[in-house]
Amino acid sequence: MKILHHPDRSELNLSTVLYALSDPIRLLIVSKLRNGEERSCGDFELPVVKSTASHHLRTLRESGVIHVRIQGTQRLMTIRTDDLEYRFPGLLEAVLGAYETSEEKQNLLHTEQPT
Amino acid sequence: MKILHHPDRSELNLSTVLYALSDPIRLLIVSKLRNGEERSCGDFELPVVKSTASHHLRTLRESGVIHVRIQGTQRLMTIRTDDLEYRFPGLLEAVLGAYETSEEKQNLLHTEQPT
DNA sequence: TCTATAATTCGATTATTATCGAACGATAGA
């Protein structure tokens, strides 16, 4: 049984979290996890191949933005809302709020899906 | 007379701004501009040489985080608080607030200054 | 006009990262 590392709440680093959130694909992932929704990799419909998606999900996990639990063959992701709020109050809200009203969302959603 | 390009308020991009803020040196710069303070390059006392500092300041300017005006031989920087607040409400506050309580500040402030 | 100051630009180097395809690993279910 594979064990996934998640940084402790106290280990969250501002630069690292901002970097994780600074990629359009990763912003798309996080926006789809909004409101506590839990999703598997396949659910995101990202405009990149599986291995690239896996890379981005790992970046988000290792930075502490998302939590991943294993259920069968799936990985189920959630945002670490409480931990982020504890260390960086208001940050997640501000980023997701800004994302909703940005053009970035639209750009990616209209992108071709690779096989 | 050199002309410096600043993106229009409407051109601000979330990923780009988050990326600009995701570097420890650049976070240090922005934190020193807090509360509307205006500073020149030399005022920041950054742990990097001049040319590297110039690179970071350009990244911040081109992303739309700071405004730079020329006065004599100096460049005077300010945060584009109003524009950032307009496009990304609460973001700057959240980032700067988080920075204040983070360990990142301490790390950089105790670093050696290159010549 | 000369010089000192402030900062940028340039070229080179090194490190990181985003991306893909192919191969692999783990689990559920037939």
Added chain:
DNA sequence: TCTATCGTTCGATAATAATCGAATTATAGA
């Protein structure tokens, strides 16, 4: 046990970025 599904890992490539030192530009002031 076999197979399909879900996802990761690996190796390669191309792009981007952080850093430095040296050369350059622009301006203020003597």
